[in-house]
Amino acid sequence: MPSFDQASLHAGIADPEMDSMRILSETALRFPDALSFSSGAPYDGNHDLSGLTFYIDRYIKHLRDRGVPEQRITRLLFQYGPVNGLIQDEVALMLKRDEQIDVPVEAIMITHGFQEAALIALRGLFASPDDVLLAVSPAYVGIRGAARMLDIPVRGILEGPDGLDPQAVAEAARAVRAEGKRAAALYLVPDFNNPSGTVLPRAARERLLEVAAEEDFVILEDNPYGLFAREGETQPTLKALDTDGRVIYLGSFAKSAFPGARLGYLVAEQEVVDASGTVRTLAQTLSKAKAMFTVGSSTLSQAVIGGYLVEHDHDLRSATRELAAVYLERLDATLAALGEHFPAGADHGVSWNTPRGGFFLTLKVPFTADLAAMERSAREYGVSWAPMSMFYLEGGGDREIRLGFSNLAPEAIREGIARLARFIDATPRDIPDVSEGQA
Numbered sequence: 001m002p003s004f005d006q007a008s009l010h011a012g013i014a015d016p017e018m019d020s021m022r023i024l025s026e027t028a029l030r031f032p033d034a035l036s037f038s039s040g041a042p043y044d045g046n047h048d049l050s051g052l053t054f055y056i057d058r059y060i061k062h063l064r065d066r067g068v069p070e071q072r073i074t075r076l077l078f079q080y081g082p083v084n085g086l087i088q089d090e091v092a093l094m095l096k097r098d099e100q101i102d103v104p105v106e107a108i109m110i111t112h113g114f115q116e117a118a119l120i121a122l123r124g125l126f127a128s129p130d131d132v133l134l135a136v137s138p139a140y141v142g143i144r145g146a147a148r149m150l151d152i153p154v155r156g157i158l159e160g161p162d163g164l165d166p167q168a169v170a171e172a173a174r175a176v177r178a179e180g181k182r183a184a185a186l187y188l189v190p191d192f193n194n195p196s197g198t199v200l201p202r203a204a205r206e207r208l209l210e211v212a213a214e215e216d217f218v219i220l221e222d223n224p225y226g227l228f229a230r231e232g233e234t235q236p237t238l239k240a241l242d243t244d245g246r247v248i249y250l251g252s253f254a255k256s257a258f259p260g261a262r263l264g265y266l267v268a269e270q271e272v273v274d275a276s277g278t279v280r281t282l283a284q285t286l287s288k289a290k291a292m293f294t295v296g297s298s299t300l301s302q303a304v305i306g307g308y309l310v311e312h313d314h315d316l317r318s319a320t321r322e323l324a325a326v327y328l329e330r331l332d333a334t335l336a337a338l339g340e341h342f343p344a345g346a347d348h349g350v351s352w353n354t355p356r357g358g359f360f361l362t363l364k365v366p367f368t369a370d371l372a373a374m375e376r377s378a379r380e381y382g383v384s385w386a387p388m389s390m391f392y393l394e395g396g397g398d399r400e401i402r403l404g405f406s407n408l409a410p411e412a413i414r415e416g417i418a419r420l421a422r423f424i425d426a427t428p429r430d431i432p433d434v435s436e437g438q439a
C-alpha cells in the first residue's frame with residue numbers, strides 16, 4: 001500500500017491549522033464530562049424527530065397546493081434536482097420578510113451550508129494568484145479554510161470593539177494594490193461576529209459600502225446570527241443597504257433552522273455577460289462551480305427547509321423569537337457569572353467584552369490560552385473553551401479565550417464559569433513577551 005507524507009499533500013490538508021474546524025466541533029465529544037463552551041452549536045432542546053417528516057410533508061403539500069403535478073413532485077424530490085436548487089422562491093420570500101432584501105429568484109443558489117456558498121463565491125471571484133481576500137480578523141475558521149483549500153491568499157484586518165473600521169479596510173485594499181495585487185473581495189460578519197460578538201454600527205455599514213465602490217471590491221456578507229439580536233436593536237444587513245450590487249450575501253440555515261440539514265444559500269444578482277452576449281446573474285453563472293462541487297444540494301434537505309419556511313410564513317425572525325430569547329438569557333447568564341467570579345477591582349487579570357447578542361464572547365486571561373491549556377482545563381477542571389488564537393488571521397489572541405454559550409443551559413453556564421474560574425486561578429501567569437505586545 002502506498003504511504004503518503006502528509007507534508008506532500010495539498011497545503012490545505014498539510015497545514016495543521018486547518019484542523020481547527022474539526023477540533024472545535026469535536027472537543028465536546030473528546031471531553032464528554034466537561035461543560036463545553038468550545039463550539040457554537042445551536043440550542044437543540046426544541047427538536048422533535050416528527051418535525052423532519054412534518055416539514056417534508058408540508059413542502060409536498062405546498063407544491064400540490066400550487067398545482068404542481070404529482071409526477072413532477074416525485075421527480076423533484078427523488079431525482080437529481082436543478083443545480084441551483086428547488087427552494088429559491090421560498091428563500092426569496094424569507095429574505096424579503098426577514099431582511100428587506102429584495103432579489104429575484106435567479107439571484108439565489110441553494111448550497112450545502114454557508115461553507116459551500118463561500119467556496120463557490122471564492123472559486124468564481126478569484127481568478128488570478130494576485131487576487132487577495134481581505135477578511136475581518138479574528139474570523140470564523142470556515143472562511144480561512146475555504147480560501148486555503150482554493151490557494152487564495154487572505155489578508156486579515158484587525159477589528160475593534162465595533163467591528164471593522166472602514167478606513168482600515170480602505171487602507172488594506174490600497175496596500176494590496178501597492179504590491180501590484182488586487183483586493184477582490186472582503187469577508188465579514190457584520191452582526192455578532194464569530195468569535196468576537198461585535199456588531200458593525202449603521203454608519204460604518206454605509207461607509208463600508210462606499211469604500212467597496214471606491215476601491216472596487218465585492219463584499220462577502222456572512223450573517224448566521226443576525227436573527228439573535230435584542231428587540232429593537234436589529235441593524236439592516238449590508239445587502240439590504242446595497243444599492244450598487246457590491247454585496248454577495250452568504251446565508252445559512254444552521255442557526256435559523258438546524259445545522260444537520262447542511263443547507264445555506266448564496267445571493268448574487270450581479271449581471272454576468274458571456275462571450276455570446278447573454279446576460280445572466282452571477283448566481284446562475286456560478287452554477288458551473290456548484291455542479292462540479294456537489295452537483296446540487298440534497299433535495300431532502302431542501303424539502304425539510306422548504307416546509308419549515310412555508311410553515312412559518314417565510315418569517316424566520318418571528319419563528320426564532322423564543323430561540324433568540326434562549327440565547328440572550330444564556331449570554332446574560334454568562335456575563336453575570338463572569339461578573340461574580342471576577343469582580344471589578346480585584347487582581348485576577350481577567351476581562352471580557354459584552355456583546356449585545358450572538359453566540360460568543362471573548363475573555364482575556366493572564367496566561368497563554370492555547371490548545372494545551374484548553375485540554376488541561378477540560379480534563380482537570382471539567383470545562384472546555386476555544387483558544388482565540390485559532391481565529392486570528394495575522395497572529396495574536398494568545399491570551400484570549402472564546403466562550404460559546406449557545407448550547408449550555410443557564411445552570412450549566414454558572415457551573416461552567418465557576419470551573420473556569422478555578423482553572424484560571426490555578427494557572428500561573430505568563431510574562432508578556434515583546435512580540436505579544438506588538439500583535
Ligand SMILES: Cc1ncc(COP(=O)(O)O)c(C=O)c1O
Pocket residue numbers: 040112113114115116140142189193194222223224251252253254259262263264
Ligand atoms: C460566522 C459563521 N458563518 C457561518 C456559519 C454556518 O456555516 P454552515 O452553514 O456551513 O454550517 C457559522 C457557524 O458556526 C458561523 O459561525
